[in-house]
Amino acid sequence: MTMAWGRSAAVGVGAGAAGVVAMTLVEKLEQRITGRPDSYVPARTLERLLGLAHARGRRAWLHNLAMHASQGAMLGALRGVMAGAGLRGPWASLMFFAVRLTNDQTFENASGVGAPPWTWPRDELVVDLAHKAVYAFATGVVADALAVRWGPGPGQVHAEEFPGRRRHIGPPPRA
Template identity: 30%
Template sequence: MHTNNSLVREVGTAIGVGVLAGLAGTLAMTVSQMIEMKLTERKPSTVPADAVAKVLDVKPTNKQQKEKVSQEVHYTYGTTWGIPRGLLTLAGLKGWEATLAHFVAVWGTEQIMLPNLKLAPPINEEEPQAIATDALHHAVYAIATGLVYDAIDQS
């Protein structure tokens, strides 16, 4: 049985460790994307800034500002997604099961959100290579986030 204080402490710890793990996962995903962009000569995505522009009805003032906003949103979004990873563990999912559920939640949200914002086609209209590349980057994120979470949280 949990006392109120121990429950608050457990939730706070899950959130805090999740934030740290989410930041680590975002860094790993960023490295993964940088390597892929170098190999494929793909330009950096502005989708994060485009999403913020649509949702909040704001616009970066120039291309340089848009790239900066995209990076800020990428790191904030990825770091924040670490919180659900912590809550999954708190709910009893651990290890690879929690990592898989986290991957499904993160990538699944993207598959719903971006087409609804008209920033990407639905997955059934995407090229297989684009789907595989996107899934790979999100898998790198989820796995790195899970490994870091599990390494910190030894409970």
């Protein structure tokens, strides 16, 4: 069975955009409840990575939006490929959650804007993890719902050939 890589990635970009919308809605709700102000870490990271001047006001908001939305959509391509390959459901979304966190932390720490999460105040860490989980699982729900229309992915086909947990099962022969 061959996977349609381009189709899977394109679906993932859309799923990632949906995940960004879900994360943003949850974030705005959380901010209304907690009174926490907007974070401009995405804007500052983008500015440092691209060598842009430190922006304020509407321009900083636009940089924030650009980084937030582009990261979410582009990472969504990976989740779409995962779904196309047959990595679907909560386990796949949990794996993708780790990818999202790793992506953010790599850019934020490499640019000098962020610090390792284990050095953060616990309340900030919990909020960030919760928002990224919303993104990862919302992206997964959309990617999986679209991928299921194509039938099982190659990984699922392989798993169906040898159900249950077994040792020493190699790849199936090529068709």
